[in-house]
Amino acid sequence: MQQIANYKSFSGEVKYFQHQSKACDSEMTFSIYLPKQAIEKKLPAILWLSGLTCNHENFISKAGAQQYADEHGIILIMPDTSPRNVGVAGADNDYDLGYGAGFYVNATQVPWQKNFSMDKYIIKELLPLCCAELPINPDKISIMGHSMGGHGAMVLALRHPELFQSVSAFAPICAPSQTPWGEKAFKAYLGDDRNTWLEYDSCYLIQQGAKKLPLRVEQGGADQFLAEQLKPELLQEVCTIAQYPLEYYFRDGFDHSYYFIASFIGEHMAFHAAHLACTD
């Protein structure tokens, strides 16, 4: 992996990297935050998955998570939301499909199947690479995200629960098989057979008895996408039935923006720090 930028930030450093991905047959970009404790010992890490149109930079420049990463001694890892500039026709046309909209699935359909494998990329390549190259304790990793990335965090945790200690999401797409953004992306990436969509649907995976991890969800009450795209009520329902350990916080008046994320990122960092046993 090649460092392309380096910024001192709070006690530590923000770094941007590029590396070659086999899963995406492409160069991929990601960023990290290394708090100063990383000089002395291996630390827990949290993966952050961003939402539609975002890249490796939005979260680390807007959410204000670094101060809490310092407080708890946690490394942050922020992948891009898709491969970029891989020559797929139409991949730049829509904000909710293609570049910036990988949806954390492994595409099976032409023209996406060669490059759009974000599940495989993050789980099989990015995490192992970070654990090999950075002072990360591989037994202490959690995952969180926003909107499309909240869906991604939940789905990756439900599909690969052995890798994570806890999962959280801001305004996640809870039931992508049943809502417009998800339906559009899944149809393109996975095809017309809706059965293939279910392995990337948090509600379905919880219904099916996925292994339990501590889950926190934050949802703004003035979120413009709440009713049509996010449907947290479906997540609450399946979690209740499956006795899945969901902590759900509804925040009156907050919308879908980074102003919402920044307001509660401290609570999410503390949630993960507790489950990563950062006081050990």
Added chain:
Amino acid sequence: MQQIANYKSFSGEVKYFQHQSKACDSEMTFSIYLPKQAIEKKLPAILWLSGLTCNHENFISKAGAQQYADEHGIILIMPDTSPRNVGVAGADNDYDLGYGAGFYVNATQVPWQKNFSMDKYIIKELLPLCCAELPINPDKISIMGHSMGGHGAMVLALRHPELFQSVSAFAPICAPSQTPWGEKAFKAYLGDDRNTWLEYDSCYLIQQGAKKLPLRVEQGGADQFLAEQLKPELLQEVCTIAQYPLEYYFRDGFDHSYYFIASFIGEHMAFHAAHLACTD
């Protein structure tokens, strides 16, 4: 003034406004942060002036100041860095002249003199408007900024010291009459006579015995513009000679970005809170 956006953020609200400016003969945009204490009483306020290419949004979405505004009970006001789309030929050509680069002066030269009067706009229009329309205590106002806006904060405080309780700057352009960004802008906005530039040069105004206000300056050691554009050593020198109360902090390894600002905004907010007597 017309509200164009409203975001719940931390304890309070971020709002974007537009209003008609006579000084700039143009519609102007600005943002504010109102902490929850504003519901109950008049609060102190801090004006933030942004740097080149920025608008009313960069600081409030990236610096993480809201948590400290909450802590101290301070309103934040963030103007845009210039008028926009006023039909001045060439105003969009360069990142360091025209739109996004008002330099906080009152332009006297064609084609800028009709619209580019940011000093007059902020002092005579924006501040009075905010004091009239928002729960601000007009006797408790401070000013801070970054780069071009650090220059702006110092120059406005030095030119209008009766309006402010304290001033601070991140990586300010300290001697714009003697450095390339400042020379280019001042020549365009103010003309060839360098004597006219001096009334917007912090070092000159301090040398001339401007009324003293508490001043804090933060400068990153890895700032890519430090040697050529910023020249804090000239500011330190004139402050020493004039016994101007400068607190200067050199931060090894930090660059010119918002990663730097976010790392020390808490200290700047506390500095102003102390001088605004926020514990009263």
